[in-house]
Amino acid sequence: MELRQLEHFVAVAEDCHFTRAAKRLHIAQSGLSASIRSLERELGAPLFLRSTRQVRLTAEGQALLVEARKTLAAGDAAKGAVAAVRGLLRGTLSVGSLQCLHAVHVPALLAGFVREHPGLEVSLRHGGSGDLIDRVRTGSLDIAFVSRPRQIPDEVVVSALDREPLVLGCALDHRFADCDEVKLQDLGDERFVDFTADWGTRDLADRVLAEAGVERRVALEASDVHSLLDLVSFGLGVALVPQSFTVKTDRVRFIPLAGDVPLWETVAVTADPTGKAAAALLAKVGPAGDSQVSSCVSA
Structure with a gap:
């Protein structure tokens, strides 16, 4: 073979x-x-x-597909190890990312990385956190920037990048719009707008509301930030979103949550062991505020 x-x-x-x-x-x-x-x-x-x-x-x-991808990745890693001795990165680097992140500006990160390593062929794939993590696990991606999963597969390594609290987003004329803060337990009668099931903020919102004893209705689902906030602004539902969403629109009222506020965490996921190119890219990403940070956030 x-x-x-x-x-x-x-x-x-x-x-x-x-x-x-x-x-x-x-x-x-x-x-x-x-x-x-x-x-x-x-x-x-x-x-x-x-x-x-x-x-x-x-x-x-x-x-065979799972093992073939791992074998090819190992072959690339072997080539990369030889190139690394010469101070070079060559071969391929497959990157996955949520559509838009607060913790790191992926296009700017990749642009600088490609300039530094012109012999490296870089590809990018967008998707939900669950799908991207599974692709790292099976070897079709080398690194992915996602929200922290509830369960971490044994075959991957997770590196924390940033954390931020969830807030409630509602229409400007909603009954909560003038509140200084809102309790999770007060959301039981609300209709919700949220991302689809494979997205990290949806999983976190499902979990924290269930822990608060709230059985919620998700009436509408969106697959990008702007669509979700548009739905909220027209009064079609409320949403639990990361705090950095607050810079995206002035047509939604964002209200802090009372009590022990749940945190949304952005992480980098790599294979175990991490390839040379993925490790080099990860080294370019510092904590939010120390790296090239985007004002756009996704799920």
Whole structure:
């Protein structure tokens, strides 16, 4: 089994299409098909279910995909270790991030990192915290900037970046708009706007309200900050959001929470062990206020 064959396999698995994968790899489709057939013969198992319309992984293929990504990542790490001796970073770095963060301005961070390491090919993927953490765990991402998960997989390392309290966001004419603070227990009759289930602030809000004995209704879901705040501003519901959301709009009233205020935490997640490139990027990120901080926040 060769690394080249695993690269071919992963490309087909990700694209679910031989022609697209061949174009991405800059090889002939016939050569790609031959490489996959050779791998299947060596492993003694079919890796794909092929039809005229669709290519899907078999159970054996799904099992191989996790290990193939880890093996390719280890190969990149080996190349990187040799390059590091020469003071160079080469190979690839796959970064995941929430759409927008307060703790670090990802575009500015990557721009400076690419300038310092022109031999490194950097890619970026946006998504929810749960999905991005799982991609680090399975080897398809090297590092991800996300909200702290409730449970941390054994295969990853979590580095804290920043913490901030949650506040209540409501419309300007809401009954809480003139309050100095609001108790979580007073939110039982409220309709909520929130992010979808895979997003970190949704998970935190669900947990802290449940602990406060509040059974809430999430009437509308959004997948970005601006849409969520627009829904709140029109009185379609209230939302528990990180404090840094307060700089995003003047059409929403933000009210501190009374008592033991829950904290929303931004973290960096890397594989265990952390690759050279991911470690170098993480070293560029200091605590919020000491690094390139964004005024935009996501879930």
